[in-house]
Amino acid sequence: MINERNLPIFATLIVFMMLYGFGMYEYRGFRDTLVFTNLLTDNAFLIVTAIGMTFVILSGGIDLSVGSMIAFIGVLMAYLITSLGLHPLAAIAVAVLVGTLFGAIMGIIIAYFDLQAFIVTLAGMFLFRGLAYLINLNSVPINHPFVTALSDIYVPLPGRGGLTFIAMAMLTLLVIGIILARRTRFGMNVYAIGGDSHSAALLGVPVKKTTVKIYALSGLYSALTGVIFAIYTSSAYPLAAVGVELDAIAAVVIGGTLLSGGVGYVFGTFLGGMIQGVIQTLITFDGSLNSWWTKLAVGGLLLFFILLQKGIVTWAKRRTSPT
């Protein structure tokens, strides 16, 4: 039985399947599993960031710093590996730790100084990009055998497709995210704060501590994205992932999460990210659009699917509303 609260997710799922079905109908190449597994790999970085962002948005906040964080972590990792000669695993550990810490610091400023998340994380966005520039202006290759080995992991599937390390990492992080959101006290606290932070405090939710944890978690997920991105491209670049924050927010919101907080699911975010990926894939498969038509098509398809999703939700609500 479809619960009323699950409706947006079902709507998103339907939209995704319609979109994918259209691709299969229109382009022969789309029918390979390759296209699907490519979607998983190519959108892994977006989805992982968006999972962290989901928690932030569920709590009624926003994190604009994720794109810069990805670049910063990548550059930091490259610096640790190539200049300091650290083993990639150690470098990853350090980088992830630094990312989480920076996230937590933003959380502390937001929670304990009562400042708006939007602008604190905007400052974070400037700061991390700036720090990335300070470490390194150039793009640097990361040519460590370990990193190459990771990016070469590949579990082939029938139909030309296959799961890369990145895709598997993303799926793992997705499962962790889902469990964290629905099956832990932390997750429930996030929903409560997003629903009504004043009431949450009166109900005994440690609002400030949880807020710090939320931004630390978002820092962690975007730092992991930085790592994934570095493995994906075997390199680091201070200008990487510009504007990913907006894509991530869009993925979260398309996935049915309310920007005002309190309502939404991590799995929806996954679908939201995949929908964005399919839109892009469709446009490249078409391949006849010039630069401006590409932009119009991205915007137009986004609009179309949001409206479609809204329509499905309204329609289903009318049908399942209580008697």
Next chain:
Amino acid sequence: MLEATQTMTTKIMSPINLLHKHQKALAPIISLLLILLVTAIITPGFLHLRMIDGHLYGSLIDILHRGTPTAIVALGMAVVIGTRGIDLSVGAVIAISGAVTAVLTVNTDFPVWLVILCALGSGLLCGLWNGILVSVFNIQPIVATLILMVAGRGIAQMITEGQIVTFHSDTLNAIGNEFFLAFPIRVWIALALVLITIVIMRKTALGLFLESVGANVRASRLVGIEARLLVLSAYLFSGFCAAMSGIILAADIRGADANNAGLWLELDAILAAVLAGASLAGGRIYLALTIVGVLIIQTLTTAILTSGLPAQYNLVVKAAIILAVLLVQSPKTRQLLSQLFRKNMDYSA
């Protein structure tokens, strides 16, 4: 004895109380002054103003001049934020209105006023589009305007066919660069727009309705405020402001750069409104302070440019100063400070 001490403390406290009452307004202004002061110390001559051919010349004028487009956009943004919305599309609208201005000037023999009207009209159209998505279709503002943010630049490029279209028009050039009564004309335009907006907001009930809708839509609807219409108008206004800014920016470089005009300007505009004390959760907005917020951001940019700092440090410095300004403004910091202050008072007593 006791009485005497009491009057003493009231005397001391009363200016502090006054400060307390206007703290919200003071924080951004003090931040601005501090940044100006520090810059003046680092870069001598920063505050220097000269009169050349009847107009003022100097970095301070540059700040006003450069801050104008952002200020106009921020004005519209503040209004939208008041309704618990956000408008990410302003950069794209700037590109569209710039493109319209340039293409109409080059390809038609429309008089300038008509060109400007068309450009403003394109902005209103964009605002209408956003407003309909938000208030009629109930799409969350950030996504609704994200659509135009992406597609809008495509539209602008389509209009200019991907080229930077340069044009020559004395009137537009005057709007972009010339002076009137010692100040740039565009500063006068912005000033007029800001004043008119403030007067309309405060002298009619529009401001009240806007803040009411932003703070509690359900309650506002129940007292008979047409919330939808109001939200729609807020986006219309924001589109109008962005278009105005687009004309100025195009006039500035005498060309329309569909790809880069107003890029990331939305973030500066939001930042300004928030520095002024607006909450993204809707409610109270402070239009005049928003302009102060813009000046803070622009002073920072201009100061970094004149300081001779290598380009890669720009962002770190900007981030650090924004954080500092934020912390200064945080009521929590004030609380901490006033606690310290009180302690000191106790010691001295």
Next chain:
Amino acid sequence: GFSQIGSESGWRTSETESIKAEAERRGYDLKFSDAQQKQENQIKAVRSFISQGVDGILLAPVVETGWDSVLKEAKRLDIPVVLVDRGVAADPSLYLTKVASDFKEEGSLAASWLAAETNGRCNIVELQGTVGSSAAIDRKDGFAAVIENFPNMNVIRSQSGDFTRAGGKEVMESFLKAEGDASNICALFAHNDDMALGAVLAMKEAGVEPAKDIIVLSIDGVPDIFKAMMDHEANATIELNPHLGGPAFDAILAHRDGKEVDKWIKANGPLYLPDTAEQEYAKRK
């Protein structure tokens, strides 16, 4: 398939148009993808070209690193990849060839010309491109490497104008203010023409005569800069050749016929001066 970076400047648009026109002339079916300045989009595009089974891929990489794995994939399926207008930092065996100019060389060429023009005595202000972009880094380095040899040539101010006209104008304004008066500045070196054009506006508004009081030197060779040279507002530009389609398609054909192809087909453009500006402008219009 052709994966383009985006359409951020007039130059890039003409590059796209040129390659499309070339493909059409030859009767090829060209799949075009605009990456909106994002490497991740380019990787996706190349991947989907591969999954569509194209015969060859043209890639204008937004950044030099990070292409190894997709290039390997293309190689595995034996799809030749030609890099246009920029190189990548990957094993050269992974791509067929690169049709590009050398940003460093452009920087050096600009510096040498300026040194000759000013007898090695000049205070220069520099308008950098977007911080971190390879064009900005290499042009800056190439320029600096030559300047180093001339003790009396100095870059006194250098800031980023983000490759845009508005950026160039704003930064130039602040340079003029910061230097107090223009007599201290002998030349402007801008990493692209658009910034130079913006800076020219700033100079005119500050009462400084561009090209006379301050030498204006930039890179790209877009039509508007030739126009400016005709009006005696700019001194020199180095062309960045946008017509890379021809050599790129030739290389793919040659590869199909089993011929060896050079790893770097240089497409450096010459330095243009005002005397030829009129013809060049007419040619490009």
Next chain:
Amino acid sequence: MDLRAGEIRALLGENGAGKSTFIKVLTGVYERDQGTIHLDGQIIQAQDSGHAQRLGISTVYQEVNLIPSMSVTENLTLQQQDKTFGLISWKKAQKRAMALLAKVGLDIDPSKQLDSYSIAIQQLIAIARALSNDAKLLILDEPTASLDAGEIQQLFSLMKQLKEDGLGIIFVTHFLDQVYSITDSITVLRNGESIGTFDTAQLPRAELISHMVGKSLDDLAPASGQNRSQQPLETLLTIKNLGKQRFLQPIDLNIHAGEVVGLAGLLGSGRTEVCELAYGATKADQGETTLKGHVLTQGSLRSAIRTGMGYCPEDRKQDGIVAELSVRENMILALQASRGWWSPIPMVKQKELVEEMIKRLAIKTPDMDKPIGELSGGNQQKVILARWLITHPDLLILDEPTRGIDIGAHHEIIQIIQELCAQGMGLLVASSELEELVVFAHRVVVMKDRHKIAELDGEQVSEHAILQSIAS
């Protein structure tokens, strides 16, 4: 103040006396600046509400403070989830939620979102939640506002049982009957100061009131019944067959000028729905509303207001106050909205109107520019009422107008209702307090299961008759 185990203490005082504030200080929501709190002989200092819970103080705050967007189960088990292998088990949680709801006599679907239930149900859920941990001290801040008699009886028997188990209970209410029927002792607050603690059995009603308001009872003339024989004038509002699927069965209703029609019924019987449909806050899918001869367009509140309607909603927090705006702005909002944005009320006039209302309703606020969110609950309610009184509507719909209002003002409001109706206004008043309905209503419409089951007129109107028709 001290409280023994197994004692039920009433905390009384006028609106804004500081009852809720006291409770929030006790549970660490507000920082205190002096004094100590002992629990079981130990000094405690709750850092925040969660800490207080762990210390054994369980609280139901005045406004329903639950999370509207979460399910009932989630609300009930927040902070005390049952886990299997370290992860929350929703099966167990559901079971626990059902058990808690049973305690307060609720039989509802706990997997549904909280805000799909009415305020009164939410109130009960909040009480259930407070019972969920083994507390030593239970604090209830106006839990009975908007509960009906049956629910209140259920709550009281629960309280008695808890008292037997040795719990201390602090109980805030404005209903003196309830105070006398359940509490052992009374602490009275006035203007943020404790006036004293008294034994309930030993304190006569009159004395209690004079302690609360600070003057003798004579000033409060008892509310007098209506002169019901007076024939109402013309018909003001006609509702014909108005209904909405799954919301309200179609009903017919007339209201004449100078007449008060009461709406009575149990929780969830559909009183609020009648108010909402009549006003147009919810769009009906059948029937029509005619006001003063004009047929109202469904779904256009502005047209309803312009024709002369006013509506004071039940859910003060969500539908009533605009918390960030000042008392003045909140009060003139409806009047201003009816005039339109282009014709602002001059500031002098605004101040005059607001000043008068503050005086008339004895609204406790330091000045009219204070954000309304910072007023006490009862005072907020008065402001919302005043918002509509100054618009002088022809027809005023009031949904639980006296919810959380102290006796002094309660009285005042009843008088105002009577005055308004004497001036020819028509009123539709939904209330859980039969006592007050009987005092001012000319006619009472009784609701049950979203049906209109009876309409009592003139001399028929009595508490007994209403209860009887509900029971039938």
